[in-house]
């Protein structure tokens with residue numbers, strides 16, 4: 184039951200705008216609202232450039248928010264009241280980066296990389312305990328203690344990603360933002376890392392924000408999934424429901440475009456191929472930002488921004504098709520199905 | 527179909543810390559005009575090095591060509607001088623790299639980087655190259671290309687950088703396009719568009735494509751044929767249907783088995799236990815021997831030879847020897863039954 188679950192993060196109307204020059208502002212994240220419950224994996228997907236990483240970074244406070252509020256355990260993360268609280272946020276929220284090659288300092292040994300957070304937060308004083316903790320972390324992520332004295336270049340991509348995970352875990356965080364943690368890895372290693380993330384979640388009660396574009400992996404790992412488009416949230420639902428009953432026309436296109444690893448299915452599959460270019464976040468369309476590519480767009484879509492509503496229990500969507508006031512227009516064309524182009 | 531490229535017994539090594547990493551070992555394959563050959567396989571198995579060898583972008587040193595030939599237009603590319611290669615690269619054969627951030631020049635606008643090749647290979651003026659650049663960015667789906675063309679790589683999102691790379695690679699209508707993980711950074715609707723774009727270009731100009739990817743969905747969608755690499759060797763090649771529906775090599779089984787099944791709830795994904803071989807000291811026999819659940823004594827001692835399964839399908843595995851016990855494909859590797867959502 185949703186009301187019994189504990190909210191760990193509340194993101195309210197979060198905006199992150201980048202000032203490009205005197206005239207242009209790029210609205211990378213433009214007002215997104217959602218909660219992340221304790222112990223769940225919230226998957227975040229969407230078009231490249233739609234603002235997923237920016238959202239993740241703003242939540243982590245790697246960027247300051249232009250507007251909006253992020254509450255972690257009921258406290259506003261951008262308004263830490265004391266140094267102590269700031270440090271506590273830094274410890275409890277960790278990030279795993281997309282690129283296991285660029286995110287590890289090549290001149291540091293693995294054990295120093297893993298212990299960086301421990302050292303910064305002065306979590307452990309005695310060198311003996313520090314070594315013990317490092318060895319424990321190496322073991323948790325499936326490496327062995329001999330690996331601690333080596334350097335990043337001596338490891339494969341999957342192993343480096345494990346090192347990144349060990350580093351994030353070192354300070355016993357509650358919440359981890361994983362920004363495309365497996366995109367750079369090949370299938371069999373992706374499976375290892377995903378299994379590892381799931382096991383760690385079970386054993387340590389971790390909460391994840393899992394940013395990815397591999398929708399089949401996102402489905403596998405996430406409890407709920409949010410779909411972003413051009414800086415806004417288009418839809419949020421439980422993972423299964425999103426994949427089987429997507430409401431937003433963008434989600435429908437997204438899911439129909441998942442390449443399925445079966446050449447026979449791929450050859451006979453009907454696919455919604457979206458027309459047109461992705462609009463610029465510097466100059467987003469009026470009304471609904473998806474309308475320029477939406478196969479269901481109505482007149483109202485250009486004029487009014489659709490509201491973010493809970494259309495079904497725990498299934499949120501922003502689209503006029505599901506809007507009481509406007510869907511008459513849509514109903515009139517009810518039989519006009521989405522045109523599916525045979526690929 | 528006529529052959530456009532043939533790689534014969536290619537071996538490439540790297541000198542590192544007193545050891546020789548044998549990244550590519552006796553790799554042979556052909557590329558036909560107009561086809562898409564997908565190369566899949568374990569990370570570190572030599573896919574990128576194989577691809578980079580074709581346009582001679584392997585850094586030498588530390589890399590060195592140990593042997594083999596790469597025949598293109600009747601000539602061995604490995605014998606060409608760097609100067610001769612420069613007129614082939616980007617014009618006849620071009621490449622889209624795995625990591626757009628390291629292959630785009632961070633100090634140069636995207637527009638300048640596109641114009642470079644156009645001015646060099648197509649003798650365009652600066653102005654023509656700029657206009658063509660805008661067209662190309664539009665073609666690959668970059669919004670407001672007139673504005674974006676003046677920007678630097680860091681001002682693009684990950685996916686846009688990859689699209690800019692594709693625009694650069696396609697600018698001179700190459701005969702062979704080598705795409706190393708070209709859609710890895712992209713979401714699926716744009717990926718679908720890009721794959722469609724590559725298909726269109728292929729149809730119009732007969733471009734042969736070598737596609738390196740770890741997304742088996744993309745392979746199923748685009749490949750004509752598939753080569754599976756493991757430990758510096760090609761362990762199986764076949765038409766796309768042969769690889770998906772009648773795979774013969776245990777590594778291919780492991781690979782197909784580790785994909786999340788969209789139609790099933792799985793707590794744990796199937797993994798291939800163990801880790802890939804140390805290429806500084808690869809096994810004498812089959813490279814997969816340390817992880818193969820079916821390994822026999824002979825496997826560690828002798829390299830299995832390529833065994834034909836059909837005129838288009840071969841695999842290098844001792845299980846295909848007539849003296850070996852019959853082993854069926856494990857259930858986890860059977861492809862099928864994936865439901866489609868919408």
Ligand SMILES: Nc1ncnc2c1ncn2[C@@H]1O[C@H](COP(=O)(O)OP(=O)(O)OP(=O)(O)O)[C@@H](O)[C@H]1O
Pocket residue numbers: 201209210211229230231232233234235236237238396464681682683684685686711713
């Ligand atoms: N530091 C920055 N300065 C200016 N614009 C930026 C900056 N960082 C990101 N952007 C822009 O913000 C938008 C969102 O970028 P972001 O990296 O969050 O996208 P994303 O959803 O993570 O995409 P991808 O899937 O390609 O990683 C893009 O248009 C990008 O160009």
Ligand SMILES: Nc1ncnc2c1ncn2[C@@H]1O[C@H](COP(=O)(O)OP(=O)(O)OP(=O)(O)O)[C@@H](O)[C@H]1O
Pocket residue numbers: 340369540542547549567568569570571572573574575576585588589624805
């Ligand atoms: N410049 C280099 N110096 C030293 N070793 C290298 C170099 N480039 C590649 N190698 C080694 O050669 C082997 C093959 O690498 P390659 O990049 O071809 O793998 P890959 O199959 O493309 O893997 P991935 O899927 O991770 O991209 C690896 O062991 C790698 O460490």
Ligand code: SF4
Pocket residue numbers: 431432433471472473474475477478479480481484489501502503504
């Ligand atoms: S609101 Fe209109 S334009 Fe936007 S997605 Fe829904 S139907 Fe399409």
Ligand SMILES: [Mg+2]
Pocket residue numbers: 235236237684
């Ligand atoms: Mg991103």
Ligand SMILES: [Mg+2]
Pocket residue numbers: 573574575624706
């Ligand atoms: Mg590679």
